[in-house]
Amino acid sequence: MNMQVIKTEPATALAKPPVASVALAPKQAPNYDKYIKAAKDAAARIIPPLIVFALLMVFWELLCRRAGSTLPPPSKVYQDTKELIFDPFFDRGGIDKGLFWHLSASLQRVAFGYSLAAVVGIALGTLVGQSVWAMRGLDPIFQVLRTIPPLAWLPLALAAFRDGQPSAIFVIFITSIWPIIINTAVGIRNIPQDYRNVAAVVQLNPLEFFWKVMLPSAAPYIFTGLRIGIGLSWLAIIAAEMLIGGVGIGFFIWDAWNSSHISEIILALFYVGIIGFVLDRMIAGLGKLVTHGTSVS
Amino acid sequence: MTPYLKLDHVDKVFTRGKVSSEVLKDINLNLGKGEYVSIIGHSGCGKSTMLNIIAGLTRATIGGVILEDREVNSPGPDRAVVFQNHSLLPWLTVYQNVRLGVDKVFAKTKSRAERDEWTMHNLNLVQMTHAKDKRPSEISGGMKQRVGIARALAMEPKVLLLDEPFGALDALTRAHLQDSVMALHQKLGNTIVMITHDVDEAVLLSDRIVMMTNGPSATIGEVLDVPLPRPRQRLELASNPVYLDCRKRVLEFLYERHKFVEAA
Ligand SMILES: Nc1ncnc2c1ncn2[C@@H]1O[C@H](COP(=O)(O)OP(=O)(O)O)[C@@H](O)[C@H]1O
Ligand SMILES: [Mg+2]
Numbered sequence: 065m066n067m068q069v070i071k072t073e074p075a076t077a078l079a080k081p082p083v084a085s086v087a088l089a090p091k092q093a094p095n096y097d098k099y100i101k102a103a104k105d106a107a108a109r110i111i112p113p114l115i116v117f118a119l120l121m122v123f124w125e126l127l128c129r130r131a132g133s134t135l136p137p138p139s140k141v142y143q144d145t146k147e148l149i150f151d152p153f154f155d156r157g158g159i160d161k162g163l164f165w166h167l168s169a170s171l172q173r174v175a176f177g178y179s180l181a182a183v184v185g186i187a188l189g190t191l192v193g194q195s196v197w198a199m200r201g202l203d204p205i206f207q208v209l210r211t212i213p214p215l216a217w218l219p220l221a222l223a224a225f226r227d228g229q230p231s232a233i234f235v236i237f238i239t240s241i242w243p244i245i246i247n248t249a250v251g252i253r254n255i256p257q258d259y260r261n262v263a264a265v266v267q268l269n270p271l272e273f274f275w276k277v278m279l280p281s282a283a284p285y286i287f288t289g290l291r292i293g294i295g296l297s298w299l300a301i302i303a304a305e306m307l308i309g310g311v312g313i314g315f316f317i318w319d320a321w322n323s324s325h326i327s328e329i330i331l332a333l334f335y336v337g338i339i340g341f342v343l344d345r346m347i348a349g350l351g352k353l354v355t356h357g358t359s360v361s
Numbered sequence: 362m363t364p365y366l367k368l369d370h371v372d373k374v375f376t377r378g379k380v381s382s383e384v385l386k387d388i389n390l391n392l393g394k395g396e397y398v399s400i401i402g403h404s405g406c407g408k409s410t411m412l413n414i415i416a417g418l419t420r421a422t423i424g425g426v427i428l429e430d431r432e433v434n435s436p437g438p439d440r441a442v443v444f445q446n447h448s449l450l451p452w453l454t455v456y457q458n459v460r461l462g463v464d465k466v467f468a469k470t471k472s473r474a475e476r477d478e479w480t481m482h483n484l485n486l487v488q489m490t491h492a493k494d495k496r497p498s499e500i501s502g503g504m505k506q507r508v509g510i511a512r513a514l515a516m517e518p519k520v521l522l523l524d525e526p527f528g529a530l531d532a533l534t535r536a537h538l539q540d541s542v543m544a545l546h547q548k549l550g551n552t553i554v555m556i557t558h559d560v561d562e563a564v565l566l567s568d569r570i571v572m573m574t575n576g577p578s579a580t581i582g583e584v585l586d587v588p589l590p591r592p593r594q595r596l597e598l599a600s601n602p603v604y605l606d607c608r609k610r611v612l613e614f615l616y617e618r619h620k621f622v623e624a625a
Contacts, residue, residue, distance in 0.1 A: 258448035261418050264436040266462045266516070276461065280452040355452075 136327050144327030159311055159319065167335060169311040170301050173229070174343075177236025178297045182290060185241040189248025189289070190278060199249070210242035214300040218307055228308030232301065239300040240293035244286070251285025252278055280355075287351030294347045298340045363430065364391035365552055366415070366520055370424035373410055384410050386578040388424070390571060392520075397546055397553045399563040401611060402573030403621040408556040409445075411573075412524050415554060416442050428519060438466045441513035445525045447505040449497040455508050456493040459483055462516045483515035484508075486545060503534035510542065514549070523555040527562065536595065539566060547592055560615070564607045565595060572614045575621060583614055 121138050128137035136144065152164035191198045192206075217238050221231035259281055263273050279286070305314025313332055320328035373385040384407040392398055400408050413419040415426050417436035425432050433440065441462075449458045460480045467476055484490045487507040492500050497508070506526055513521055526542070527535040543566060546553060557563050563570045567587050574582040587607050589598065598604040615621075 256448075258444055258446065259450060261416075261436070261442065261444065262448050262450065264418060265416065265438060265440070265442050266465050267437055268465065272465075277450065280450070283452075 136330070141327040141330050144325070145331040148328065148331060159309075159315065161311060163313070163316070163332070163335060166311055166313045166316045166332075167339065170305060170313045171339070173232050173305075173312070174236055174294075174297045174301050177233040177301075178240055178294060180233075181237045181239075181241040181244055181293060181297075184237075185244030185289065185293070186248050186279075186286060188241075189245040189286075190252050190274065190282075192245065193249035193252025193282070194278075203249075206242065206245060210246075214239040214296070215303050215307070218304055222308075228310055232304045232308050232312075235300050235304045236297045240297040243292035243296065244289040247285045247289025247292070248282060251282025254285065255281045283355045284351070287347065287355060291344060291347045291351065294343050295340065298336075298343055302336060364427075365394040365396075365429060366390075366392040366554075367427040368411075368415070368424070369427060371411070371414060371421045371426070372423040373407070373414065373419070374422045383578045384576055385414075385421075386580045388581060390581065390584075392552060392554070394552055395550045397555070397566060397568045398571060399567040399569075400554065400556045400571045400573060401558060401560065401563045401615070402579065403575055403615065403619070404558065406573045406576040406579040408573060409524055412442070412522050412554065412556055415520070416440050416522050418442075438462060438516035439519045440522055441516045441518035441520075442522045442524065443506070443509045443513045443526045445528055447497070447502075447509045449505055449508055449512075451497050454494050454496055455489060455500070456480060456484065458497070458508060459512045459515050462512050466516045480515060483511040486514060487511045487541065501534075503530050503538060506530065506538060507541070510545075514545065514551075519552065521551045521553045523553065525556050525558065528558070535562075540595070542566065543591075543593065560608055560611045563611060564589075564604060565593060565598065570607070570611060572611065572619075574619050582619060585610055 125137045125139060127133070128135050129139075142149075148163055152162040154162045155165060188202070192202050193199070214235050217235050218231060221234040222228070225231050225234065255278060259277050263277050268276060301312070302314040302317070305312035306318040309315050309318075313336060317329050317332045317336075320326070320332065368388050368390040371385060371388040372383065374381050374383045388411060390398075400411065402408050410419060414421045417426075417433055417440065420434060425434060427433070428439065449455075450461070453461065460476070463471075463476050463480050463483075467479065471479060481490060481493070484493055487510050489504060489507050489511060492504060497505055500508075506529075510526070523542075527538050530538065539562060545551070546566075555566065564587055570585040570587060571581055572583045572585065573579050585607060587603075589601070589603055589607075
């Protein structure tokens with residue numbers, strides 16, 4: 065049904081111009097073609113997931129509408145959370161805030177922890193990639209440390225910082241840093257000898273070499289690491305916040321569970337998914353922008 | 362007369378673990394200022410290794426390189442290299458690739474505006490100003506090599522080192538670039554060391570041709586003077602007896618006396 069409606073629109077648009085003005089037709093035709101092609105591309109990408117989403121909703125509704133179901137159907141989720149959806153900005157003090165505030169608190173923690181991980185991770189990755197001795201010394205340690213699950217760090221962080229906020233940021237940091245280090249190191253090790261030779265002939269100093277050759281050359285690898293890192297950060301923050309409490313989407317979910325507000329959990333999960341997706345796309349997009357032209361040599 | 366550039370008893374042994382292989386043995390070569398010398402030899406005999414030793418990118422195991430009475434053993438812009446596969450940095454534009462070297466070499470002696478002008482001047486020498494804002498991936502192989510030459514020239518090197526600069530190009534582009542390099546040499550008077558495996562290219566461009574024996578332990582087998590007056594025209598040379606004789610002697614060296622034996 066949906067597909068039909070969308071598809072007929074460009075068709076009518078195409079039919080119009082020759083009738084409207086004959087003189088302009090040759091000039092405008094390519095433009096219309098372009099729009100039609102863009103619309104078709106967009107439709108091909110948007111419509112299939114929409115259909116699947118709608119089917120899932122229907123399925124879920126049918127499954128959970130029966131009496132005695134433990135989870136609410138989508139219609140009930142919507143009714144229960146209408147207030148939260150339409151007023152994300154309320155603030156009644158404490159942790160009784162709109163979803164916007166919870167999400168932004170979580171995002172702030174991620175921003176801190178992740179930025180720190182990016183800077184330290186790229187620096188350490190460069191060291192490990194550049195120096196054989198640094199690699200021999202550090203790599204085995206990294207390989208062990210990176211297998212420690214994020215939440216296992218939390219009690220230690222709480223003991224060290226005696227406060228939830230820095231502990232959560234530390235967990236983000238320690239979770240996302242490993243893929244950044246490892247991928248950066250691989251990128252640095254893969255810098256073609258030719259580029260090193262060019263830098264040597266021009267006599268770039270180490271700092272110039274880092275900014276002008278190493279970073280751009282390793283950028284595709286670095287961004288792979290950064291992208292894995294942002295995903296892990298978002299995974300870790302939700303879990304960490306459930307334990308540290310306070311404002312944040314993780315604790316919001318936990319709190320909703322404790323008060324048996326199942327619909328709120330579902331709404332929160334929906335937001336968490338969307339934001340995780342957007343974060344991933346942001347880093348991917350940034351990577352594309354920065355490494356424009358780099359991968360072709 | 363003291364030579365401008367001198368390779369003095371250069372040996373090179375590569376050692377990897379317990380295995381060591383002697384690539385170059387007892388290389389002695391003197392170059393006068395403004396001379397154009399080609400190094401020709403079969404693939405794998407150690408030509409690039411020799412060039413890299415002059416450039417300072419590889420250290421000689423024994424012996425050394427002397428440029429204007431000073432030993433050189435680390436890389437520097439006074440021995441600019443044009444690499445075989447252009448080696449332009451793909452994230453920089455054509456202009457930025459050339460400017461990178463200019464900024465380093467003339468950091469103290471030229472103002473910002475002068476460095477810009479000098480960069481453009483060198484792009485103009487190789488006729489690449491039209492593509493100055495393009496990235497290496499957007500220009501042809503011949504153009505990339507031109508930019509590589511501009512980058513090297515812009516450093517005002519004492520010696521210009523060319524490692525099979527036209528090896529990857531088609532015949533027409535190659536001929537065109539050879540003419541450009543000849544014209545630049547005529548105009549700027551650089552001292553040039555060029556590696557090639559193309560006999561015609563060697564005879565056409567060089568004042569002297571250094572012929573390498575096969576490796577391992579390759580050394581200089583013979584040095585041939587090319588007494589052709591400059592400027593040289595490739596069409597006229599095609600029937601020039603001196604040219605043909607030089608060509609024949611190089612061919613004899615490569616394909617009779619030092620035939621390349623394929624490793625079984
Ligand atoms: N870094 C290196 N380590 C070990 N062996 C090398 C190295 N570089 C070159 N060689 C060896 O030295 C020989 C000469 O190489 P090269 O100078 O590149 O030859 P050409 O440029 O004449 O084709 C080859 O057998 C090559 O395997
Ligand atoms: Mg070579």
